[in-house]
Amino acid sequence: MILVLNTGSSSVKYRLFSHDLGTVAKGLVERIGEADGDAPDHESALRSIMSDLDLDGLDAVGHRVVHGGPDFSAATRLDDEVVAAIERLVPLAPLHNPPALAGIAVARKLLPGVPQVAVFDTAFHATIPPEGVTWAIDAELASRWQIRRYGFHGTSHAYVSRQTAALLSKRPDQVNVITLHLGNGASACAVEAGRSVATSMGMSPQGGLVMGTRSGDLDPTVVFHLHRVAGMPLDEIERSLTRGAGLLGLTGDNDVRTILRRRADGDEQATLAFDVYARRIREYVGAYAAVLGRVDAVTFTGGVGENSPAVRAAAVAGLTALGLTLDETRNAAGDPIISTDASPTAICVVPTDEEREIATQTWTALG
DSSP: OOEEEEEEOOOEEEEEEOOOOEEEEEEEEETTSSSSSOOHHHOOHHHHHHSOOOOOTOOOEEEEEEEOOOOOSOOEOOOOOHHHHHHHTGOTTTTTTTHHHHHHHHHHHHTSOOOOEEEEETTGGHHHHHHHHHSSSOOHHHHHHSSOEEEOOOHHHHHHHHHHHHHSSOOOGOEEEEEESSSSSEEEEEEEEEEEESSSOOSTTSOOOOOOSSSOOOOOOOHHHHHSSSSOHHHHHHHHHHHSSSHHHHHHHOOOHHHHHHHHHTTHHHHHHHHHHHHHHHHHHHHHHHHHOOEEEEEEEHHHHHHHHHHHHHHHHEEEEEEEEOOHHHHHHHHHBBBOOOOOOOEEEOEEEEEEEHHHHHHHHOO
């Protein structure tokens, strides 16, 4: 059995898999450390989880770790040296890696005899070629401070690209796919023969597509302007661009369902936000079609990608020149393949399963 732990700053999501990757149990401990929360701290949360589960015969624990930096290109068995390396990466992911480290520390303490593995969101993108991860800034500065594109949502893009190949009755190495993970966080990925060759997020999960509360791609001069001219402190600018931008900044709402209802009622703010959101996706689909040369499928996943026919339709509107022709009936029904039979490029909807992917990579890392 494999226990998968996704430890956030105030929550722990868990899922226990059997030897054949069937789900034995799953759950969520929320509002850790809050007055009305489920647990006072991460150790209490994990103790509660483990007391509720039958862990007799547990073979491994897989931990989601957002940032693996340049050092980790695959899921890695945890030891003191690996934990220390993840700690050194905290400056690259100050919001995400510390909670993961807290979960790792507690799980290693409570399950000292069980092998544990770190599965990195960034690892799938380690195959992007140098020209795809290098920005045109001072090379010495970039090297000293590890400034480059890393990419995120790697477990989702890896899983969904393989499932897309299976949907097309092909092997992953036979298929080029553009995967669109659309949720409150959102990213695009170009997958060539099973390998990531381009992705929209950069050094952090801030870049690329418009998201629920994040701006996505932005001229860096905006930061300088807000600091020098508007007089905003840097931490306030960071908070605004990460927690008060995106759909929330444009409309006051970060839920796509609410924005779609407002758009249907003629709300101009919601209409503009939807158009900005969809256009950015189309721009990335076009760019990644150029990177791949041949595209066998464009696949939607994530909470928005899997459940919003309107977003899917808008994201591929006008892309018939790239071989993308949507079947409106199939799209409305959320079929696995929503393109027409005559469409040269398949348009797919594939539910993601990051926990299953973490379990799979954990098992692989242990040989």
